[in-house]
Ligand SMILES: Cc1ncc(COP(=O)(O)O)c(C=O)c1O
């Protein structure tokens with residue numbers, strides 16, 4: 001049975017999709033590369049292209065081994081579980097961390113871990129002082145769940161974590177028997193923007209989840225990197241959680257296309273678009289939640305009293321797809337889309353002056369564009385049905 005999908009063009013190209021850098025579409029080169037991929041069973045370690053991808057990324061990160069995971073969530077969850085031994089224990093992270101806010105309580109359920117979410121005192125990233133003020137020491141106090149792993153993100157909310165702060169944190173972790181994991185969903189963006197080699201970040205972390213399916217443009221996958229013993233155990237937990245993949249050579253080859261490509265230029269192009277939008281916001285007094293170091297511009301909807309649903313609909317008016325206050329750029333976004341999202345943003349900002357919106361409850365930076373109600377309060381179930 002063939003299903004004819006009559007999708008409007010905007011659903012096929014990612015050139016106007018600013019909801020996330022996960023929306024890039026595979027290129028013809030990737031699809032052609034998949035046609036000549038190896039076809040071994042990767043659960044038995046018999047797929048050449050999968051092994052090549054794992055080793056290539058591990059080497060770039062200066063780590064002994066890598067493990068191909070179908071998602072960043074799986075990669076993060078098995079990494080953190082692998083670092084943990086005897087409960088009760090806790091994991092300390094930023095209050096916005098994906099492992100805490102967007103992995104469906106995996107740490108509590110899969111790792112039986114308590115999470116200590118920290119609001120950074122500088123508003124942008126945790127410093128060693130923030131960590132010391134919130135971690136739970138393993139001092140025999142039977143009331144606590146000692147902190148055994150710090151999970152940092154780089155980039156975090158689009159911010160490049162300062163290397164010197166990471167060095168301070170790493171030294172303290174080593175002195176205090178703490179493991180250090182990096183959610184590197186956008187570590188390639190951090191490398192491109194800071195010119196710090198991936199290997200230099202890699203030296204600081206016991207494990208890194210390195211996504212290929214975000215700004216790097218692969219359709220699927222992340223590589224978890226660490227030492228050989230760690231990856232061996234992580235592989236065991238990956239299988240337990242249903243992450244064992246059979247003939248993964250095709251998707252590995254698609255990912256390798258991007259790792260072997262001039263990815264820095266692609267990422268820096270997306271950062272240039274974000275920087276231009278951040279400058280535009282500054283010119284027009286539109287507040288941002290955090291510095292636009294890389295490919296994300298986080299509009300401070302609460303401060304601007306902007307309704308995210310109005311912003312989504314104004315986006316559609318200018319044929320730009322948004323989810324909420326985070327404007328995400330990737331290498332397939334056109335310069336023309338940047339000009340159109342500026343119009344949508346400015347109109348939403350002006351609209352808010354006449355119709356201030358008080359965001360009650362948590363600010364949702366990742367929102368489905370087809371949820372909730374439209375300006376007139378009517379339920380929205382079909383993005384094409386938007387009235388704006
Ligand atoms: C910071 C961060 N970490 C992890 C993930 C999880 O990746 P995935 O969606 O592949 O599970 C995401 C999602 O894009 C993310 O933004």
Ligand SMILES: C[C@H](O)[C@H](N)C(=O)O
Pocket residue numbers: 019020021022098102366
């Ligand atoms: C939040 C969502 O899971 C995805 N990580 C994204 O950044 O779009």
